[in-house]
Structures are given as C-alpha cells and as structure tokens.
Amino acid sequence: MATNSLMPSATTAITLRVNGQTHRLDVDNRGTLLDALRESLTFTGTKKGCDRGECGSCTVHIEGRSALSCLTLAVMTEGKEITTIEGLAPAGALHPVQAAFIEHDGFQCGYCTPGQIMSAVACIREGHAGSDDEIREFMSGNLCRCSAYPQIVSAVRACATVKGI
Amino acid sequence: MNGAIGEPVSRVDGPDKVSGRARYTADTPLAGVLHAVIVPATRPKATITEFDLTAASVAPGVIRIFTHRNTPKLASVRDYVLVSQHLLPLQDDRVLHEGQPVALVVADTLERATEAAPLVKVSYREEPFDADFLAGVDGAEVALDFLGSPPRSARAMLRRPGPRLK
Amino acid sequence: MQTFSYARAATLADAITAAAQADTMVIAGGTELLNWMKDGIVLPQRIVDLNALSGLDQIVVDGNGLKLGALARMSDVAEHDAVKRDYPAISQALFKSASAQIRNMASMGGNLMQRTRCPYFRAEVELACNKRRPGSGCSALDGEDRHAAIFGASEHCIATHPSDVAVALAALDALIHVNGPGGSREIPFADFHRLPGDAPNRETQLSHGEIITSIEVPASALSKRSHYLKIRERASYEFALVSAAVGLDLQGGAIREARIALGGVAPKPWRLSAAEQALRGVSLSDTAALRNALDTDFSQAKPGRHNGFKVELARRTVIRALQTAGGVA
Numbered sequence: 001m002a003t004n005s006l007m008p009s010a011t012t013a014i015t016l017r018v019n020g021q022t023h024r025l026d027v028d029n030r031g032t033l034l035d036a037l038r039e040s041l042t043f044t045g046t047k048k049g050c051d052r053g054e055c056g057s058c059t060v061h062i063e064g065r066s067a068l069s070c071l072t073l074a075v076m077t078e079g080k081e082i083t084t085i086e087g088l089a090p091a092g093a094l095h096p097v098q099a100a101f102i103e104h105d106g107f108q109c110g111y112c113t114p115g116q117i118m119s120a121v122a123c124i125r126e127g128h129a130g131s132d133d134e135i136r137e138f139m140s141g142n143l144c145r146c147s148a149y150p151q152i153v154s155a156v157r158a159c160a161t162v163k164g165i
Numbered sequence: 166m167n168g169a170i171g172e173p174v175s176r177v178d179g180p181d182k183v184s185g186r187a188r189y190t191a192d193t194p195l196a197g198v199l200h201a202v203i204v205p206a207t208r209p210k211a212t213i214t215e216f217d218l219t220a221a222s223v224a225p226g227v228i229r230i231f232t233h234r235n236t237p238k239l240a241s242v243r244d245y246v247l248v249s250q251h252l253l254p255l256q257d258d259r260v261l262h263e264g265q266p267v268a269l270v271v272a273d274t275l276e277r278a279t280e281a282a283p284l285v286k287v288s289y290r291e292e293p294f295d296a297d298f299l300a301g302v303d304g305a306e307v308a309l310d311f312l313g314s315p316p317r318s319a320r321a322m323l324r325r326p327g328p329r330l331k
Numbered sequence: 332m333q334t335f336s337y338a339r340a341a342t343l344a345d346a347i348t349a350a351a352q353a354d355t356m357v358i359a360g361g362t363e364l365l366n367w368m369k370d371g372i373v374l375p376q377r378i379v380d381l382n383a384l385s386g387l388d389q390i391v392v393d394g395n396g397l398k399l400g401a402l403a404r405m406s407d408v409a410e411h412d413a414v415k416r417d418y419p420a421i422s423q424a425l426f427k428s429a430s431a432q433i434r435n436m437a438s439m440g441g442n443l444m445q446r447t448r449c450p451y452f453r454a455e456v457e458l459a460c461n462k463r464r465p466g467s468g469c470s471a472l473d474g475e476d477r478h479a480a481i482f483g484a485s486e487h488c489i490a491t492h493p494s495d496v497a498v499a500l501a502a503l504d505a506l507i508h509v510n511g512p513g514g515s516r517e518i519p520f521a522d523f524h525r526l527p528g529d530a531p532n533r534e535t536q537l538s539h540g541e542i543i544t545s546i547e548v549p550a551s552a553l554s555k556r557s558h559y560l561k562i563r564e565r566a567s568y569e570f571a572l573v574s575a576a577v578g579l580d581l582q583g584g585a586i587r588e589a590r591i592a593l594g595g596v597a598p599k600p601w602r603l604s605a606a607e608q609a610l611r612g613v614s615l616s617d618t619a620a621l622r623n624a625l626d627t628d629f630s631q632a633k634p635g636r637h638n639g640f641k642v643e644l645a646r647r648t649v650i651r652a653l654q655t656a657g658g659v660a
Contacts, residue, residue, distance in 0.1 A: 010336045029378070030276045030332040032365070039275070044192035045185020052366055053433060065406075065435045071365045072436070075337050076358070076380055085185035094180070102179035110182030117183060119431065128431075140567035141430020207456050225334075280333055283371060 012075045018043065019087025027074040034058045034069035037084060045085035045114045049143070056142035059115035060084050066122035068141075085114035088121065097121050097159050104155040108146035116142045120156045121165060129160035199228060200275040202282040204268035210294035211260040213267060217286035221270060224284055226277030231269040233257050260289065332368045339380040343387075343510060343544070349379040351512045351540030357381050359402055359438035362429075363445045370455050372446075372463060387544060392417060397548040401440030405496070406431070408439060418548060420502065420557035420576045424495040427561045430568050440543035443497055443507070443523065446534065447490035447598075448570050449478060461487045461531045469531075476635040481642055483597040488531030489635065492524060492599050493570045499559050501600035502576040502592035505548045511541030524599035531598075553578030553590050558656035561594075562648050571595035573645045575652040579615075586610045589653065596645055603628040603649070615657040621650045 016023045018041060025040050034051070037043040037060070049057035051070045058070040061083040089095040097120050100106070107113040119142045123129050128138035135156045136149075144152065159165055181187040206213075218230050236255035254266045268285050272278035295301050340346035340357075350357050354376040358364050367373045381387070387402040392413035399408055408414055409425035428434060428442075451458045451470035459468035471479055471489050479489040497520075505520040518536055525533055537543075548554060557578040563569045574594035580587040589610045591603040609624035625646055632642045654660035 010334050012337055028274060028276045029335055029337045030280075030368075035275060038192070042194060043185075044188070044194075047189070048191065052369065053362060056430065056432060059432055066432045067436050068362075068432045071362050071433075073337070073358075073361060073365070073378075076361065076382065085183075089184075094183070098183040101183045102175050105173075105176065107176075107179075107182055110178065110187055111189060113182050114185045122431065126431075137567050138431050141432045205456060276332060276334075279369075 014075055014078045016041070016074070016077060016082065017080065018082045019084060020081075025074070029073070029075055031074045032070050033060070033062075033072040033074045033077050033082070036074040037069060037082075043084050043086055047111055047114060049112070049115075054143075055112070055115075056119060057112050057115040059118040059142065061118060061122065064125075066119050083118075085118060088117065095121070096162050096165060097124070097155065100155040100158045101152070104151045104158060105148070106152040106155040107144075107148050112142060112144045112146075116144065116152055120152070120159070123156060124160055124162075124165045129156055132157060135160075199271050199273060200278040201269050201271045202275075202278040203266045204270065204282050204285045204287065206260040206263055206265040206267045206287070206289075208260055208289045208291050209263045209296070210292045211289035212292065213258040213260060213287060214290050215288040216268065217288075220286070221281045221284035224272075224277065224281035226272040226274055227270060227281045228273060229271045230285065231255055231271070232267065236269075333374045333376075335375050335378050337378050337380065339383050341383060343384055343542070346379055346381055346384060346542060347511055347540055349377070350542055352377060355379060357542060359441045360404070360436040362433050362437045363441060366453075367446070370453060371457065372452075381542070389545075390414065394550060396550040397421070397554075399439050399546045399548075401438060401543040401545055403439050404435060405429075405437045405439065405442060406434040409434065416555075417550065418499075418503065418554050418557065420499040420554070420559040420578065421496060421548070423559040424499040424561075424574075424576060427559065427567075428495045439496070439546055442494055443500075443543065443546075444535065445492075445494055448493045449490040450475065452490060461527075462490070462534075463532075465530065465532050475637065477637040479635050479638050480597045481632045481634050481638060481645070482593075482601050483526050483599065484633065485527045485529065485531070487529050488527035488598070490527070490531070491595055491597060493595075494600075495559065495561060495571065495574060495594060497524070498574055498592045498594035498600040499557070499576040500546065500548065501602060502578055502590045503548050503551075503554045503557065504590070505546055507543055508545045508547065509537060509541045510544050511538060513538075513541075515544070520600075521602065527598050534598075551578070552580040553588060556581065556656055557590075558652050560648055560652040560655065562644060573641055573648050575645070575648045576600075577649070577652045577656050579653065579656045581615065581657055584616060584657075584659070585612055585614050586653075586657075587612075591649055591653075593645055593649070596641055606649070610653075615654060616659045618650060618654075621653060622646065625649060 010029045011026050012029055013026050023041055027036055034048055037046050046060055047057040049055035053068050053071040058068055059066055060069045062080050097117055119139050123138045129135050132153050135153050216232050221230055233255045239253045252261055267287055270278050270282045272281055356375040357379045359381050387400040389400040390403050390408055390411050391398040397418055405425050409422050415422045452460050452462050459470045461469055469488055480491045501520050507518045507523050523536055559576045561571045561574040563571050571594050576592045578590035589607050591606055593601040605627035606624045613620045634642055
C-alpha cells in the first residue's frame with residue numbers, strides 16, 4: 001500500500017467568499033469547508049455532528065443552494081459565495097425563519113438549529129414547503145436528537161408564504 | 166415571574182441559538198490548540214501485546230502518541246453508581262470491547278492527527294468473548310443499590326420472562 | 332485522510348490525461364469520495380476536480396430522448412419539468428435519494444459510481460472484505476447479511492448496489508457515454524456495472540482514466556409511463572430494502588410491453604427479463620397473473636440467512652409498481 005506518510009501535507013492558497021466577505025487562506029487539501037469555517041475563520045455557528053454527511057448540522061448555502069460543508073473540500077469552494085448561519089441576517093436582526101424558530105420553539109439544545117435553519121430557508125426558497133409532509137420530506141437531511149421536529153415543521157410552515165424568504 | 170406560568174414563553178437562549186452565536190464546547194476559541202485522534206481496539210476481548218509506532222511517530226505533524234505505557238494513572242470513580250466508570254482509557258493492556266481507545270495520537274492539525282492514527286499498529290492476544298447478555302446473567306456484577314431497588318429483585322426481574330425479554 | 336495534491340481540470344482532455352495517472356481519482360460532487368477517503372477505502376495521491384469542465388451539466392429532452400450530462404446535479408435533474416413529465420421514474424428515483432443537501436451536491440455520473448453500503452465494506456476499521464482487499468474474504472457471508480443480495484452474488488461478495496436512479500436507468504435501457512485515453516465509447520447500461528464473480532473489487536466496465544460524460548435514455552411510451560417505488564424502513568433519507576423501477580406500454584388495461592428493474596437486491600440493478608416477456612398481454616388488474624409472470628425470474632433468488640424477506644417483498648414491490656404506473660393501484 002503506497003503511503004504518503006513522509007510527504008508534507010499538500011496545501012493550497014484559496015480565496016473564500018463567506019457571508020459577503022473575502023478571506024484568503026492556506027488550507028490543507030484534505031480540509032473540509034466545515035473545518036475551514038470553524039477553525040480558520042471562527043464561524044462556529046456551523047456545527048460538526050457526524051462529519052460524514054448523515055446529520056445535516058453542517059448545512060450551509062453554496063451559491064444559494066443548501067450543501068453539506070463536511071463533505072465539501074475547502075479547496076473546491078474557491079470563489080464561490082458561501083452563506084453560513086451568521087450571514088443569514090444583518091448583525092442584530094433576525095431572519096424571519098430564525099424568528100419563527102424562536103416563536104415556535106423549534107429547538108432544545110440548539111446544536112442542530114443552525115443547520116435546520118439553513119435547510120429551512122432553502123426548503124422555502126425552492127418551493128418545497130407546501131405542506132407539513134413536504135417539509136418533512138425536504139428537511140429529512142437534518143436530524144434533531146432532541147426531537148423538536150414537530151415544532152421545526154411549524155416554524156417552517158409559518159414562513160412558507162412569507163415573501164422574499 | 167408568576168405571570169409566566171401557563172403562558173407560552175420564548176426560550177431566553179433562543180436568539181443566540183438561532184443566530185449561531187451560542188458557544189458549545191468545541192466552539193471555544195483557543196490559541197495553540199492541538200488535535201488528538203483515538204486509535205480504537207479492533208478486537209472484542211484481548212490483551213495488548215505490542216505497539217508498533219514507527220510509522221505513526223514520523224508522520225507529519227505528530228507530537229506525541231499516548232498508550233497505556235506512557236499515560237498517567239487516572240483516579241477511578243467508584244462511589245456513585247450513575248457516574249462510576251470501571252474502564253478508564255489507556256490505563257492497562259486489557260481490551261474489553263471493540264472500539265475501546267488503545268492509543269491517542271496528538272498532532273498539530275486535525276488532518277494530520279487523522280492521517281497518523283491508522284498508522285499505529287497494535288498486536289493483540291485474543292481471548293474468547295461473550296456477546297450474549299442473558300447467557301451470562303448469573304455472572305453479572307450486582308449493583309449494591311441501584312436507585313433504591315435491592316439487588317435481589319433486580320436479578321429476579323432479569324430472569325422473569327416478560328414482554329420485553331424474548 | 333492521506334494527503335493528496337489537488338488540481339482543477341480546465342478541459343476534458345486535461346481531465347482524462349490526469350485521471351489516467353496512477354493513484355489519481357476524479358471528483359465531482361464529492362459526496363462519496365470524501366467518505367471513501369475518510370474511511371481509508373481509497374488512498375489517492377492526486378485528486379482532479381471536474382467541476383470546471385463546461386458543457387457536461389446539460390439536461391436536454393427532445394424527441395429522441397433524454398440526455399443528461401455527467402455533471403448535472405441530482406436535484407436539477409429531479410426538478411426538471413420535462414424529466415418529470417416524460418421520464419417520471421428517473422425524477423422519482425432521484426427525489427427518493429439521499430437528502431436535499433446531498434442531491435444539490437451530487438452529480439449524475441458520480442451517482443452511478445457510488446459503492447455499496449455493506450457495513451463490512453464501510454467499516455472504519457478494516458474488516459475482511461474482498462472489495463477493499465481482494466482475497467481477504469467476505470465478512471457478510473457468515474456474518475450479518477440482512478442487507479445482502481438475493482440475486483447475482485458470489486461466494487466472494489454478496490453486497491448490493493445502492494443507487495436509486497441506476498435502477499430507473501437500467502429499466503429504461505439507458506446508454507452511458509464515456510471518454511478516456513482510448514477515446515470515446517458507449518456502454519449499454521446493463522453492461523456498465525459488473526457482477527462480483529471472483530473480482531468484486533472491479534465494479535464497473537470503466538478502465539483507469541475513463542470518465543463518464545453523459546447518460547442517454549431513449550424516448551418511448553415505456554419511459555413516459557414509468558414509476559419508481561422504494562421500500563425502506565424510514566420514510567426518507569434511507570437506502571432501499573427493495574425497490575422497483577417499471578415502464579409500461581399499455582393497450583386498454585393490458586400490458587403491451589413492460590420494463591422492470593429491481594434495486595436493493597443485487598450487485599447491480601436487476602432486470603426481470605423473463606417477467607417482461609411473460610407480462611405481454613396480461614391485464615394490469617389481474618394481480619395473480621402479474622405474480623405468476625415473476626416466477627421464472629424469482630426462481631433464481633438465493634436468499635441468505637437474514638434477507639429472505641426480500642424475496643416476497645420484491646415480488647409485491649414489482650406488482651405495486653406496475654399497478655401504480657398503470658393507474659390501477
């Protein structure tokens with residue numbers, strides 16, 4: 001088995017666009033976008049749950065579409081517009097979906113919440129929030145161990161017809 | 166405060182949690198942090214006979230590798246049933262379950278610790294193992310007092326066939 | 332993960348040249364590759380990013396058929412109005428796959444290249460597995476085989492292929508276009524995935540350096556009246572226990588022609604060719620006759636210790652899929 005254990009880690013200088021700002025980083029090629037956001041850029045709102053694409057807590061928007069940052073190599077996001085939970089609304093303000101999660105008690109421990117909200121926004125924007133069943137289906141990539149699912153669905157439903165989500 | 170009872174009250178931690186400002190343990194900003202990755206046992210019951218750390222120790226960024234041979238002794242907690250822990254990590258050469266930590270690789274980045282961990286080679290003397298809980302119930306260790314139930318009734322419950330025990 | 336160098340291919344020719352090098356793998360959506368690397372299943376020294384290649388993400392529907400670029404994302408294909416209308420089984424299979432996030436990231440080409448979910452293959456600490464290490468044995472054979480194949484397996488490997496859309500593409504006689512060091516060629520879908528035989532580590536007909544460029548599906552009445560039914564333990568975000576993709580050409584209430592492929596039961600999508608013949612002229616509401624038509628194909632079923640339920644489940648799945656496609660379910 002060929003091994004690279006003696007080869008120095010290969011890195012690449014990249015430019016990341018996060019929440020409208022440009023950041024220049026040297027990233028290990030193996031590094032995920034999730035680790036770049038959390039460790040290098042201190043955007044810790046995006047969470048690491050399973051780190052293998054099964055829980056959704058790492059959900060961000062890349063070019064406006066929901067994506068799993070744990071399954072995205074940072075080097076591959078050069079120049080792409082990335083939005084994290086921190087960038088959903090201007091500082092001090094709450095996005096309607098964030099407000100709805102509070103209003104409908106859509107969380108307990110809150111660990112899955114940023115990922116849930118990013119998925120919820122995408123779900124509504126893509127027109128998949130027409131019914132509770134549809135919301136459950138299109139949000140099924142986000143797990144909640146506190147089981148706040150019914151309240152999450154209510155929160156999403158409440159925003160489904162809000163213009164310009 | 167009295168007026169809150171019976172009213173729907175929003176959680177005070179709500180704004181922080183929905184905005185990503187809430188800080189969990191792994192979110193804590195730390196300068197000079199190192200990263201450790203566990204090497205798990207690959208046998209259900211065994212004695213560790215040897216470690217080969219030659220490849221792992223020269224992997225890029227590796228600072229230290231801990232095994233039971235160089236890990237400080239930890240005090241065990243036995244007084245309270247709910248928090249007692251009989252198997253502390255890296256204390257001796259016993260392996261009591263697959264996945265039990267048998268080594269810890271510390272490196273300067275997460276990627277490097279992750280890369281180096283599988284390079285640790287562990288040799289085992291395998292032992293026969295039990296994977297059938299009910300077959301070994303007579304050898305079960307009796308809890309002195311489990312949440313107020315005396316041990317005799319707890320054991321009797323295990324033997325009594327019921328809807329939950331097939 | 333073992334360290335690797337990274338490069339972005341500017342042209343298909345560049346991508347092929349790079350992919351043909353030793354210890355080099357290509358990446359599109361990355362939703363499989365990253366987990367393979369994290370679990371030590373593959374150890375590339377070089378990764379070539381295909382996403383800058385232009386013209387490989389098209390979705391074209393015309394009188395001849397459907398053409399999907401290999402870089403078209405699963406969600407884009409699923410949402411495409413003409414795909415929903417003329418190739419419903421393909422759209423349905425895609426919507427039933429994975430999660431919304433993964434569908435946004437994953438490519439059609441990558442979907443065909445995904446590998447089995449067998450827990451022994453995917454174990455983070457390596458276990459005996461002839462796919463991972465040829466000759467090491469098959470842990471599932473006398474281990475946990477609830478997930479395993481009832482058709483097409485061998486004593487070297489009993490794993491199943493997990494793709495949903497592959498089942499629909501198999502049923503609808505898709506054609507895969509590839510390009511590589513030896514030039515471009517076409518592979519009929521039925522030939523693309525290999526049976527394990529004595530070399531389960533070789534899963535497709537692609538030779539090293541070959542890249543899928545597009546997938547074509549012929550237009551027909553069968554594709555227009557197609558349906559994908561997925562049976563699984565969770566309502567969503569779960570692989571199939573058993574699934575069926577069917578296409579029907581009906582005359583009145585009787586089947587003129589049918590196409591049936593099963594998922595979750597074999598190392599590749601499993602066409603029921605004998606059933607397709609036997610179903611000609613059968614009335615769609617004659618459940619007993621539908622069931623009888625499956626006998627020849629199902630006589631080949633070889634269940635293991637824990638997956639015997641798949642045999643009857645697959646039969647019923649086919650019947651329900653046929654009747655749903657025909658509007659009598």
